[in-house]
Amino acid sequence: MGDVVRVGLLGCGNVGAAVARMLHEHGEEIARRAGTAIEVTRVAVRDLEKPRDVPVPPGLFTDDPYDVVRDRDVDVVVEVMGGIEPARSLILEAFRQGKPVVTANKELLATLSRELFESAAAGRVDLLYEAAVGGGIPLIRPLREHLAGDRILRFMGIVNGTTNYILTRMTEDGWSLGQALADAQRLGYAAAAKAAILAPIAFDLRVAAGDVYREGILSISPDDIRFAKQLGYVVKLLAIAEGIGDEVSVRVHPAMIPAGHPLASVRESFNAVYIEGQRVGPLMLYGRGAGGDPTATSVVGDVIELARSRPGGGANSLIGHAAHTGGPSELTPRRLRPIEEMQAQYYMLMRVADRPGVLAAIALVFAEHMVSIKSVWQEGHAEEAQIVLVTHQAQERDLRACLQGLRMIDTVKSVSSVIRVVDGEP
Ligand SMILES: NC(=O)c1ccc[n+]([C@@H]2O[C@H](COP(=O)([O-])OP(=O)(O)OC[C@H]3O[C@@H](n4cnc5c(N)ncnc54)[C@H](OP(=O)(O)O)[C@@H]3O)[C@@H](O)[C@H]2O)c1
Structure with a gap:
């Protein structure tokens, strides 16, 4: 990279345009804080004819995104086009070109993170993605840095x-x-x-x-x-x-x-x-978890981190991603616990025929499946009766069996809702 960090934008929609505006309008503060100027030098879009309200000369636009990734005047690639392809191939090409990437693409990261992180590691370049979760809310960096020492x-x-x-x-x-x-x-x-x-x-x-x-x-x-x-x-x-x-x-x-x-x-x-x-x-x-400007704040923050870390050879963004890259954490793999094995309290709403014995029949089914009832009440009567019930902590598997049992009772017309109660019991 030269004295100026040169940014190539893949996409100039809600987020990309807001990134271009922020880099321009906050240029002086950003240069002071990053220790170097940061400029947009190339922009890829699908439709070159679309009018765009961005402080970028028209000559910098292209409809071939590979022009951006391979341009010698681009130091950092910012992928804000969305979707899996061609975003995936373009990011991989940027890594091959030795260029770090900032992306806001949650779809891509949630499905292909391993390939992306491994390719970044192979190219010894950074992949930053603060904007991919929670738009403008700082989440990735607090978890990865501030809270790294805690469990x-x-x-x-x-x-x-x-x-x-x-x-x-x-x-x-x-x-x-x-x-x-x-x-x-x-x-x-x-x-x-x-x-x-x-x-x-x-x-x-x-x-x-x-x-x-x-x-x-x-x-x-x-x-x-x-x-x-x-x-x-x-x-x-x-x-x-x-x-x-x-x-x-x-x-x-x-x-x-x-x-x-x-x-x-x-x-x-x-x-x-x-x-x-x-x-x-x-x-x-x-x-704000979405919106062009909030999301651009996270994207620009990542670009600034790359600019700041440039003299030291990069932001080390891949450290702490052992789960993706097959690093040491795989020695002690953590298993995903199936939902059936989870414990929760449950709220349940049933429509019942209000006849003698209906509550007793319901209570029996709960007892058979070891699900303990914390509170229950009835609203309405005759054919319009509803029973609202909250359980104590129970296992999801037992609760599901209990639901099947309830549906077999003649007087239970429907179990219209089952909602987990979180942090409901002291
Ligand atoms: N919007 C948000 O609030 C938000 C929040 C968090 C994360 N994100 C993520 O940020 C990314 C961008 O979102 P957005 O809302 O800015 O999307 P958008 O408004 O639809 O913008 C997409 C941009 O990419 C360009 N583009 C798409 N495919 C292209 C291709 N094949 N070649 C060249 N250019 C292409 C489009 O060009 P044209 O302008 O010519 O159509 C457009 O400029 C997505 O991954 C999204 O999930 C968005």
Whole structure:
């Protein structure tokens, strides 16, 4: 690299344009803090005709992204185009050219991290990806650096702004899901991808997004939200990773959390990750999990880190990623704990025919499956009766068997919801 760090942008959409603007508009501060000027010298886009509000001369644009990666006037490649291909091949080519890469691409990292990290290691270059989880919220670096000396016991994240916004509207304005969430499945997957990126750093465990157990918020009804309130809970979609001995549970599902829990105060489209360390105790990182400018802040922070570390030969970004690169942590591999082996409290909502003996029949099924009931109450009567029930800690496998038993009872018309209660018992 020369005196100026020259950035090649792959993509100039929401994030890429915000990166170009930030590097230009904050140029003086960035140069002071990075110890060198940082400039955009090449930009790849799909459509050269599209009007763009960025302080980059038109002559620097190309519609061939390999022009950027192979350009001698590019020191750092910033991949903000998204998707698997051609982003993957372009990043691998950048490594072959000896260029470090900054990416915001969660999809790519959650599915192909091992290949990417191994290729970066082979090329002896850095791969930084602060923006890939939590947009503008610093998560990767706090976990990798600040908390590296501690043992992480658990993290729980609200990492999907859209679902959190919908759940906030359901809680505060009585919205029902309706058509608003035809793509809930996709949002659950995006949260799983983010859990799969964070879990390796916190737990030295290799996990791909497809391995993460996930449930979305499609089954959450206005009744669940109302009963949660009565019970003193708030419903959130949580991405959770938790160390349990030699195992780690990584999962995404809706959960009821106590209204006083720090995560309960995360409203609208905000994101947050609540981390519990053995020594540091609880801490929470909160902010805008998406949007061009917040995400660009993380991208530019990574570019500045690369610029600062340049005199020492790089940012050593691959140290601490043994789980990806087949390093020492594989000597003591941690297994993913299947969801059936997890313990939780459960909230359950049933529609029942209000006849004598219905509660006794339900209680019997719970007893047969060793699931202990903490509280139960009934609302309505006759054909409109609903039973709301919260269990003590129980194993998921037992709970599922219990559900099958409940569905065999004539007077139980449906079990309309089962939601895990997190941190509900003292
Ligand atoms: N937006 C957010 O809030 C956010 C937050 C966190 C992470 N991210 C991640 O950041 C990345 C970018 O997101 P974004 O919202 O900025 O996406 P976007 O607005 O759709 O921008 C994508 C850019 O890449 C260009 N591009 C796509 N395919 C290309 C190809 N084959 N060749 C050349 N250029 C190509 C597009 O060109 P044209 O402009 O010509 O179409 C566009 O400029 C994604 O990985 C996303 O997951 C985004």
